[in-house]
Amino acid sequence: xxASFLLGGLDRRAWIFPALLLALGILLPLLNxxxxxxxxxxxxxxxxxxxxxxxxxxxxxxAVDLVxxxxxxxxxxxxxxxALGGYVMGMHLMRQIGSRSVYGNSELPDFMVFLNWPELxxxxxxxxxxxxxxPMILIVPGTLALLVGWFAFRSRVTGVYLSIITQAMxxxxxxxxxxxxMGFGGNNGMTxxxxxxxxxxxxxxxxxxxxxxxxxxxxxxxVIASAVVNSRLGKVLIAVRDAESRARFLGYRVxxxxxxxxxxxxxxxxxxxxxxxxxxxxxxPGEFAPANSIEVVIxxxxxxxxxxxxxxxxxxxxxxxxTYLTGAIPEVWLFALGGLFIAVTxxxxxxxxxxxxxxxxxxRRTAPAAVIAPTAIEPxxxx
Amino acid sequence: xxxxxxxxxxxxxxxALMLAASSAAAADMAELVKALATGSFSDREAAITALAxxxxxxxxxxxxALEAGELYARKSDSSVFIGRKEGTDIALTDPLTGSTAGxxxxxxxxxxxxxxxLRRAIEAAMGSLTLMNPDPSLRHAAAxxxxxxxxxxxVAALDQAIAAETDAGVKSILEQAxxxxxxxxxxxxxxxxxxxxxxxxxxxxxxxQLLQSVHSKSTGALQSATLAGxxxxxxxLAAWQAGxxxxxxxxxxxxxxxxxxxxxxxxxxxxxxxxxxxxxVMLGAYTTFMVQEVxxxxxxxxxxxxxxxxxxxxxxxxxxxxxxxxxxxIRWLYGRPLETLLATWGLSLVLQQSIRSIFGPTNREVGSPxxxxxxxxxxxxxxxxxxxxxxxxxxxxFALLSFILRRTRFGLHLRAVTQxxxxxxxxxxxxxxxxALTFALGSGIAGIAGVALSQIDNVSPNIGxxxxxxxFMVVVFGGVGNLxxxxxxxxxxxxxxxxxxxxxxxxxxxxxxxxxxxxFIQKRPRGLFALKGRAVEA
Numbered sequence: 037x038x039a040s041f042l043l044g045g046l047d048r049r050a051w052i053f054p055a056l057l058l059a060l061g062i063l064l065p066l067l068n069x070x071x072x073x074x075x076x077x078x079x080x081x082x083x084x085x086x087x088x089x090x091x092x093x094x095x096x097x098x099a100v101d102l103v104x105x106x107x108x109x110x111x112x113x114x115x116x117x118x119a120l121g122g123y124v125m126g127m128h129l130m131r132q133i134g135s136r137s138v139y140g141n142s143e144l145p146d147f148m149v150f151l152n153w154p155e156l157x158x159x160x161x162x163x164x165x166x167x168x169x170x171p172m173i174l175i176v177p178g179t180l181a182l183l184v185g186w187f188a189f190r191s192r193v194t195g196v197y198l199s200i201i202t203q204a205m206x207x208x209x210x211x212x213x214x215x216x217x218m219g220f221g222g223n224n225g226m227t228x229x230x231x232x233x234x235x236x237x238x239x240x241x242x243x244x245x246x247x248x249x250x251x252x253x254x255x256x257x258x259v260i261a262s263a264v265v266n267s268r269l270g271k272v273l274i275a276v277r278d279a280e281s282r283a284r285f286l287g288y289r290v291x292x293x294x295x296x297x298x299x300x301x302x303x304x305x306x307x308x309x310x311x312x313x314x315x316x317x318x319x320x321p322g323e324f325a326p327a328n329s330i331e332v333v334i335x336x337x338x339x340x341x342x343x344x345x346x347x348x349x350x351x352x353x354x355x356x357x358x359t360y361l362t363g364a365i366p367e368v369w370l371f372a373l374g375g376l377f378i379a380v381t382x383x384x385x386x387x388x389x390x391x392x393x394x395x396x397x398x399x400r401r402t403a404p405a406a407v408i409a410p411t412a413i414e415p416x417x418x419x
Numbered sequence: 420x421x422x423x424x425x426x427x428x429x430x431x432x433x434x435a436l437m438l439a440a441s442s443a444a445a446a447d448m449a450e451l452v453k454a455l456a457t458g459s460f461s462d463r464e465a466a467i468t469a470l471a472x473x474x475x476x477x478x479x480x481x482x483x484a485l486e487a488g489e490l491y492a493r494k495s496d497s498s499v500f501i502g503r504k505e506g507t508d509i510a511l512t513d514p515l516t517g518s519t520a521g522x523x524x525x526x527x528x529x530x531x532x533x534x535x536x537l538r539r540a541i542e543a544a545m546g547s548l549t550l551m552n553p554d555p556s557l558r559h560a561a562a563x564x565x566x567x568x569x570x571x572x573x574v575a576a577l578d579q580a581i582a583a584e585t586d587a588g589v590k591s592i593l594e595q596a597x598x599x600x601x602x603x604x605x606x607x608x609x610x611x612x613x614x615x616x617x618x619x620x621x622x623x624x625x626x627x628q629l630l631q632s633v634h635s636k637s638t639g640a641l642q643s644a645t646l647a648g649x650x651x652x653x654x655x656l657a658a659w660q661a662g663x664x665x666x667x668x669x670x671x672x673x674x675x676x677x678x679x680x681x682x683x684x685x686x687x688x689x690x691x692x693x694x695x696x697x698x699x700v701m702l703g704a705y706t707t708f709m710v711q712e713v714x715x716x717x718x719x720x721x722x723x724x725x726x727x728x729x730x731x732x733x734x735x736x737x738x739x740x741x742x743x744x745x746x747x748x749i750r751w752l753y754g755r756p757l758e759t760l761l762a763t764w765g766l767s768l769v770l771q772q773s774i775r776s777i778f779g780p781t782n783r784e785v786g787s788p789x790x791x792x793x794x795x796x797x798x799x800x801x802x803x804x805x806x807x808x809x810x811x812x813x814x815x816x817f818a819l820l821s822f823i824l825r826r827t828r829f830g831l832h833l834r835a836v837t838q839x840x841x842x843x844x845x846x847x848x849x850x851x852x853x854x855a856l857t858f859a860l861g862s863g864i865a866g867i868a869g870v871a872l873s874q875i876d877n878v879s880p881n882i883g884x885x886x887x888x889x890x891f892m893v894v895v896f897g898g899v900g901n902l903x904x905x906x907x908x909x910x911x912x913x914x915x916x917x918x919x920x921x922x923x924x925x926x927x928x929x930x931x932x933x934x935x936x937x938x939f940i941q942k943r944p945r946g947l948f949a950l951k952g953r954a955v956e957a
Binding site: 104110184187188190191192193195196197199200201203204205207208211212214215326330333334337367370371373374375376377378380381382385 | 692755757762764765769771776891927940944
């Protein structure tokens with residue numbers, strides 16, 4: 037039934053993008069591993085790790101787009117769900133280090149030995165098992181989203197109030213995770229991971245598999261998201277976005293719809309974080325910084341919110357720009373990012389995808405591509 | 420510092436009063452002064468006590484010079500002088516007659532060293548010397564010095580001083596000093612018990628320390644009495660500590676009020692969350708820095724007035740930037756509050772980076788004028804002048820803003836637009852201009868908040884960022900219905916934050932406050948003071 041829900045929601049053209057992603061996820065590692073370095077077709081390990089990071093960012097952007105672009109909830113705290121997913125993965129990887137740590141304590145991670153913790157705190161139990169940690173990647177951010185969302189949507193906290201509250205949430209979490217007493221490594225977070233599921237985390241093969249996993253996750257996220265937004269449920273979400281009160285008066289339990297999409301989105305963000313951490317090799321409380329969460333929003337805005345392909349495009353473009361600028365001319369990066377925020381909101385309210393879609397297209401007899409613009413954006417979507 | 424300079428004044432006074440001193444005594448005095456330079460530390464301590472016991476007015480000068488390290492012994496004949504450095508030489512004065520005795524190269528002199536034990540002896544001696552001084556504030560200081568020295572031999576001098584004392588405040592300190600001296604002596608137990616009661620009534624940290632040391636050495640009834648005394652002092656101190664925390668909370672609240680009040684106006688009137696508000700604060704702080712730089716370089720005498728010059732300038736700079744921002748960006752985004760939020764966030768990044776490029780990423784030094792530095796004690800509270808001024812300043816800004824909103828034509832229009840924009844427009848109010856002016860006003864107030872913050876925080880490109888989330892919390896908590904919401908919100912968040920800090924730690928306290936606000940808006944989604952009426956529901 038779930039399968040038919042997923043499949044029924046997509047028309048044929050919508051399969052192109054996930055298929056492309058998967059092809060990329062297989063091709064890139066192959067070009068990295070199987071082709072010798074001298075060959076011009078060889079893809080460097082740097083590109084592989086970069087591509088893996090971008091894919092995770094794209095999944096995060098997709099998650100934000102799902103709540104913002106389709107339901108009008110501007111969350112400035114999605115970085116928190118991303119970081120929580122990352123921390124779950126980080127805890128698992130920390131436990132995998134075992135006795136190879138600096139202090140050689142097979143039970144306690146290094147920072148706990150350093151801080152003289154007598155034993156593993158109860159909330160670290162089970163994280164050495166992958167079968168336990170994996171569902172936690174969904175459960176931890178999902179539960180937080182459920183709690184915050186339930187409180188917020190029930191009392192009809194909307195618009196900028198909700199944005200501020202979500203920002204306060206991630207800020208509070210950042211402060212909390214900076215504390216050493218929390219048992220999550222404090223300031224330094226967790227790093228120095230050795231292996232994942234028994235494979236060396238630095239090895240080229242593992243990196244390739246992680247890249248593929250990220251591509252797969254993004255493809256799955258894309259399929260799920262498009263199934264959701266094209267279903268009846270998705271129509272209600274768009275109704276909530278455009279006229280929340282009217283949707284409520286028509287008898288829809290608006291808060292239930294919002295809560296569902298918020299939790300779904302938080303889970304997607306959690307997965308993105310969990311895949312991000314092994315590829316960058318570190319997780320620290322800086323990931324909770326409110327600025328990070330707002331940056332994600334700009335990825336979505338640049339690409340085009342209210343479309344599914346937009347956030348992916350935006351995440352890739354902005355992150356590529358960031359990688360380039362922070363490397364080449366670092367002092368310009370914040371000017372560029374700030375200018376992007378202003379320019380996109382003023383001149384490109386529909387993002388790049390919206391711009392492309394609005395270009396005149398002669399000699400096209402078929403209907404406009406569903407992938408590119410599954411739903412039209414209303415003039416005043418988020419209120 | 421102040422005490423010693425005051426003592427100098429007394430000495431002059433007392434010296435004028437008692438011109439006659441017998442020549443036999445003068446010879447003794449000279450011997451005793453010489454003894455200060457020789458022998459072991461305990462010999463010298465005895466010499467100090469003996470000097471004090473003469474009750475001679477000139478002793479104070481000598482002891483003071485000794486404590487300040489200005490007493491020298493000549494190597495050739497070991498006679499003692501007060502010396503002041505003049506280049507490589509030292510100008511000498513006779514310690515007893517006060518007449519000059521020429522200069523000598525520093526190689527010919529030995530500075531007489533003091534250790535902490537001698538310093539305590541000097542303090543105690545100076546204390547009993549000045550107990551009878553006509554100036555009550557000096558007697559007060561002297562009694563405090565004796566209290567701290569706990570010198571058992573001072574009891575007789577204290578008894579005499581208590582009998583002569585007329586000032587009730589000084590008398591009570593004298594009695595406390597006597598009690599402290601008694602506890603150090605071998606007085607009978609009933610006297611000591613009474614002394615413990617006197618000390619416990621004093622109830623400050625010195626009293627606590629004194630009783631702790633007595634408690635550890637005592638037995639029987641005295642021990643239980645000191646224990647009870649300790650308990651009462653501790654609870655007394657805890658109450659004062661709570662008071663101090665409330666004071667800190669008021670101080671934090673005033674800062675939050677300054678930072679949030681402009682935000683509340685723009686949000687209330689325009690429904691716009693200005694994420695660049697913190698950067699307006701930053702602009703104000705950097706304006707203060709610039710003003711002080713100019714003053715330092717061209718007119719150092721004006722330094723004490725630098726803040727008065729900076730205030731209007733900061734208002735104008737931040738207000739002008741605000742006006743530009745409204746005309747250039749925000750007015751294109753009305754009706755799209757979330758987009759405005761993003762655009763102003765982008766603006767904040769640009770402003771921050773510009774300041775970082777111009778002034779560098781490090782903290783810039785902003786000085787405090789003399790009338791803002793220092794502190795005073797009220798009861799057991801320590802109150803610094805800069806915090807006090809900032810609280811007063813925040814309240815003044817609040818009052819001024821209330822006046823503008825309630826009593827001026829602009830304020831009337833502004834409130835009309837807040838309540839019902841469409842209707843206000845229909846009545847002929849030019850709502851776009853009200854928006855622009857409101858935004859400029861809110862930004863200008865952020866600018867003057869920056870002037871105030873520059874006095875208590877580091878002036879760096881991040882100064883605004885550190886307050887922005889708290890300011891949002893104030894606005895969300897207080898509501899945007901009227902300014903009182905911001906006032907109540909700011910002060911209650913400030914006080915709650917500071918009261919939680921000792922129990923939960925600074926970070927956890929802040930987290931608890933954030934969680935509390937998230938729960939609070941369950942009950943009142945529009946804050947404490949919400950606007951009523953249909954116009955609010957967009």
